[in-house]
Amino acid sequence: MAPYGYAGEEFLSVELPNYEMDRLLLMTKLVVGFVAWLVVIPVMLASPPAAAPPQNAEEKKQGTANRATTTTKNGATTRTKTIKIVETTTKKKKKEMNGKSKKANVAPEHSVKKANKEESEEPTVKQVSELANMLCILGFMVTFLYMIIVTSPDNRYTTRGVFEAPLFTREECDHLVDMAETVAQRNYEAAAASEANATIKDRDLLVMEPVGWQKKRHEVHSTTDLNVITDPFSKSDRQWIKEKLNARLAPTIERLYGVPQGSIRANDIFVIRYDGNRQASLNPHTDDGDVTFSALLSDGFTGGGTNYYDRRNQYYHTGNTPYQPQPDEVFAHVLPQIGQMTLFRSPILHEGVQVKKGRRYLLIGFLSVDNVDPWSEDNKSTGLSWFASWFSLNWASVRFKTGYSAAITTHNTLKANQDDWMTADEQKGDWMSESTYIRGLFIQFHSHLTMLADFWNAHFFQQIIPADQTKPYLEKMDEAYSARSHKRPSHQLPSWFSGQQVDLNIDGSFHSEWSTRKKNSEKFDREEI
Ligand SMILES: O=C(O)CCC(=O)C(=O)O
Numbered sequence: 001m002a003p004y005g006y007a008g009e010e011f012l013s014v015e016l017p018n019y020e021m022d023r024l025l026l027m028t029k030l031v032v033g034f035v036a037w038l039v040v041i042p043v044m045l046a047s048p049p050a051a052a053p054p055q056n057a058e059e060k061k062q063g064t065a066n067r068a069t070t071t072t073k074n075g076a077t078t079r080t081k082t083i084k085i086v087e088t089t090t091k092k093k094k095k096e097m098n099g100k101s102k103k104a105n106v107a108p109e110h111s112v113k114k115a116n117k118e119e120s121e122e123p124t125v126k127q128v129s130e131l132a133n134m135l136c137i138l139g140f141m142v143t144f145l146y147m148i149i150v151t152s153p154d155n156r157y158t159t160r161g162v163f164e165a166p167l168f169t170r171e172e173c174d175h176l177v178d179m180a181e182t183v184a185q186r187n188y189e190a191a192a193a194s195e196a197n198a199t200i201k202d203r204d205l206l207v208m209e210p211v212g213w214q215k216k217r218h219e220v221h222s223t224t225d226l227n228v229i230t231d232p233f234s235k236s237d238r239q240w241i242k243e244k245l246n247a248r249l250a251p252t253i254e255r256l257y258g259v260p261q262g263s264i265r266a267n268d269i270f271v272i273r274y275d276g277n278r279q280a281s282l283n284p285h286t287d288d289g290d291v292t293f294s295a296l297l298s299d300g301f302t303g304g305g306t307n308y309y310d311r312r313n314q315y316y317h318t319g320n321t322p323y324q325p326q327p328d329e330v331f332a333h334v335l336p337q338i339g340q341m342t343l344f345r346s347p348i349l350h351e352g353v354q355v356k357k358g359r360r361y362l363l364i365g366f367l368s369v370d371n372v373d374p375w376s377e378d379n380k381s382t383g384l385s386w387f388a389s390w391f392s393l394n395w396a397s398v399r400f401k402t403g404y405s406a407a408i409t410t411h412n413t414l415k416a417n418q419d420d421w422m423t424a425d426e427q428k429g430d431w432m433s434e435s436t437y438i439r440g441l442f443i444q445f446h447s448h449l450t451m452l453a454d455f456w457n458a459h460f461f462q463q464i465i466p467a468d469q470t471k472p473y474l475e476k477m478d479e480a481y482s483a484r485s486h487k488r489p490s491h492q493l494p495s496w497f498s499g500q501q502v503d504l505n506i507d508g509s510f511h512s513e514w515s516t517r518k519k520n521s522e523k524f525d526r527e528e529i
């Protein structure tokens with residue numbers, strides 16, 4: 001998986017999946033399951049046709065309806081096709097079989113040869129009953145789903161796991177906090193100087209305490225924060241952040257989640273600030289993206305930390321009031337040491353616990369794991385395995401959700417641009433109404449996959465690198481990075497900056513930019529990002 005090895009391997013305090021081997025094993029099991037259910041068992045269940053041929057139209061219909069199962073060559077899809085298993089029988093019998101034998105279209109070679117040799121005997125068929133066929137297909141589907149949902153390394157370990165590992169030293173955290181406060185100061189000065197200038201949006205929020213910090217960047221669960229691109233971080237600030245993330249975060253994600261570094265694209269990286277006497281907490285929510293990292297940059301505050309919820313009770317919730325996560329559903333309250341980060345799948349429900357006193361700073365990233373490069377013209381593959389994408393409950397559920405919102409946005413835009421919107425009747429048969437149905441499916445898939453992920457997987461917290469190993473671990477990671485960085489082409493490295501703040505279509509292609517990206521388009525064009 002990790003083509004250059006994971007330098008932190010010797011520091012791991014837990015055994016992580018060996019993705020390469022586990023996927024190979026799973027692939028083998030799937031092939032065996034496929035052959036067993038769709039070839040071997042149907043052949044074993046095949047029996048000679050009834051002695052008396054169907055005489056009337058009804059019987060004839062039944063006789064020709066018998067089907068066995070086959071697959072397309074690549075094994076990706078299954079369909080039914082008439083296969084009749086050839087046996088030798090007499091001419092007389094053939095005559096009796098009448099029109100039915102004309103349908104015999106596939107004959108194993110050896111049987112054909114045998115039939116040709118024995119002139120008086122001609123091939124006829126053994127048939128698999130429709131019921132047996134259906135059971136075989138069902139058997140294969142159950143085996144396939146069981147293996148993917150329960151045994152795939154991409155589902156069984158990280159789905160509801162929250163992991164902790166070092167990301168920064170204390171000095172580096174201090175540096176990042178200084179960096180962020182300097183950026184806030186720049187924002188404040190620009191906003192203050194622009195009093196009469198209506199072009200600076202959100203000015204009023206920037207001159208509010210804590211000055212220079214954004215307050216409404218995220219519409220629903222707003223945080224007091226600064227984004228590394230759209231807020232005025234300097235070129236050298238970004239370079240500094242990029243080097244650290246390349247050396248430490250990228251290989252850890254690659255190792256922990258079994259995804260190539262080139263498939264990782266940050267969609268939003270920002271510094272958050274909580275103050276005991278201002279924004280002090282964040283309600284339970286899930287993040288947009290596949291994986292979230294959150295590194296603690298300060299200490300000396302009281303309260304705080306992150307709660308992670310096991311929300312399975314929500315599926316049994318009834319009544320008129322919406323489900324509210326309860327304190328006894330928290331499976332991990334994570335309050336790490338300064339410089340440690342937590343890594344988790346973004347669909348895990350979590351909240352920022354109230355800071356009672358002092359300031360809590362975090363560097364947070366919502367990361368997308370792309371199967372194709374949304375920026376390349378032909379949507380070039382990133383090399384992400386199918387097991388880590390469409391066969392991963394989390395990945396697929398997130399993709400259906402993004403696909404849904406992309407489709408609904410397109411739909412609404414089209415609708416808004418149409419002077420005379422069609423009536424419901426006129427929409428019948430129109431592609432738009434079809435897509436309403438497809439959108440419905442997207443959201444159903446999203447919620448059911450999330451539910452499966454919630455039920456089938458252990459919820460746990462794990463420190464994968466002991467915090468007391470922070471210094472030697474980070475040194476080792478940096479050393480390994482500088483030794484190999486020149487060998488790695490840029491498409492094999494994550495994109496931390498230039499690909500931020502966009503939405504994708506269901507197939508992973510580019511859909512649209514967030515409004516904050518549109519407003520700051522010149523900042524995304526600069527070469528340093
Ligand atoms: O405060 C925390 O630990 C959580 C922050 C968070 O979840 C977010 O910004 O999305």
Ligand SMILES: [Fe+2]
Pocket residue numbers: 285286287350
């Ligand atoms: Fe969050």
